Amino acid sequence: MHASSRRQTNCCRKPSTSGAKAPDLGNYAMSLTAALNTALMGLSTIQAQTGVTSGNIANAQNPNYTRKMVQLTTPAVGGDPMAAVVAAIVRAAAPNLLQDYYGATADYSRLSATTDQARQLAEALGIDDTGGGQTPLQSRLTSFEDAVKRLEATPEDTTLKALVVQRGQELAKEVNRLASQRTTLQSQTQDDIRTGLDTLGDATKAIAGLNAKIIGQKAAGMPTGDLEDLRDAEVAKIAGLVGVRTITAENGAMSIYTDAGVQLVGTTAQSFSYDSTTGTIRNTNGDNVTAGFSEGSLRASLDYLDGSAGALTSSDGNVGAMEKFFNQLNSMARNIADVVNAAYGSNLFNYTAGDAAATLAIDGAFTADPNTLDATRMGAVQQAMRNTTLTATQINPAGEPNGLSTANVNIFGLVSGVMAYHARQVSDNEAARDSAENLQANVEQKFRNLTGVNVDDELAQLTVLQNNYAALAQVMNAIREMFDEVISIGR
Incomplete structure (x- = not known):
């Protein structure tokens, strides 16, 4: 009974699973x-x-x-x-190369501007239109000499007297046409300066605004690269105008100065104005910062208009270029009148000096009646035009420095010397500009290769x-x- 009960209990018990672990x-x-x-x-x-x-x-x-x-x-x-x-x-980023690029941009922009200005003066003289021949002024001087020689050969011909007067008037008209270019050339360059300063002001404001955005995004841990690219593009605009140095703070803000240390962007953007009367640039506070604009296209324009004593005696033809040009015209007009009048024995030409521009004119007595012209003096006039040599002081007087180094030439040589001077200025500036352009392109390529x-x-x-x-x-x-x-x- 007991054994049967044990067998029944054992056979109904479930197998033990204590030896296997269930999956966790x-x-x-x-x-x-x-x-x-x-x-x-x-x-x-x-x-x-x-x-x-x-x-x-x-x-x-x-x-x-x-x-x-x-x-x-x-x-x-x-x-x-x-x-x-x-x-x-x-x-x-390649900050050192970027700064080199800004410097190359400033140099190229300055030389590009000086090239344009030199061409402007050369074109006024007609140098680019000669095709290897004479400029209008040279042609008028030669025509006047030819008329004088013809009258010398046939002194009794009254029509030739009228021709001498006419050719003299044409010569004087060409001199006066060139002299009248002062206002136009000056105004154009002054407008270039004002336009450049407007561009500078717009760029500094844009940079100040981008600084604020960069500071905010950097503080929030957000990327600022695209904003920095936009800022660099604005800096490049400024570099072409004035040349720049940049300093970037820990918070991402950028301060900008000209190469000579004038602040353009700090906590705020500076604005600038140009006084054409004094030829000076002033900042927001009214400080004269002209000397601080030592590079870029603005420097080229300031140098071009500079009529100071230092500019006129500078060996750099681009410094004081416009005033030197008009002093050269004055020298040509004065020496033509002096040589012709000395040989004629009285005033055949009247030369009038002036602050704005000198003028040359055939004496009114001869324009009123060409027959009053003394034909017997034409031989002396023609010989003087060819044989009178001018000294360095006569060509480049201390009171009106003009940059010419020509001496011991006649009036034809003086006129040719002026033409050669400006042709050389264009050529030298173009060569310098092309070299600067190549340098800028090389630096930019190096920068692009890295960035x-x-x-x-x-x-x-x-x-x-x-x-x-x-x-x-x-x-x-x-x-x-x-x-x-x-x-x-x-x-």
């Missing part, structure tokens, strides 16, 4: 969750890198764009490294990112399938 589904789920989070972080990082790379490719032809780069960091949780995440998005976008490299990087994205997507798919398995086991 909770730990599996936690591990899969960590893996999923890591994959998601990786996808987010790749998306950010893809966006930056795509932006680089899209802006490859933008001259004011610098390559953007993603800086990564690898966080750790419980001592275990996680997927790399974006630490910052920065732009490629610009190489489309092939970016496309290769984009391919790598796409492959990595696809691989992570597969990892996430595998994790999802493993989650499904865990869930089915736990049911």
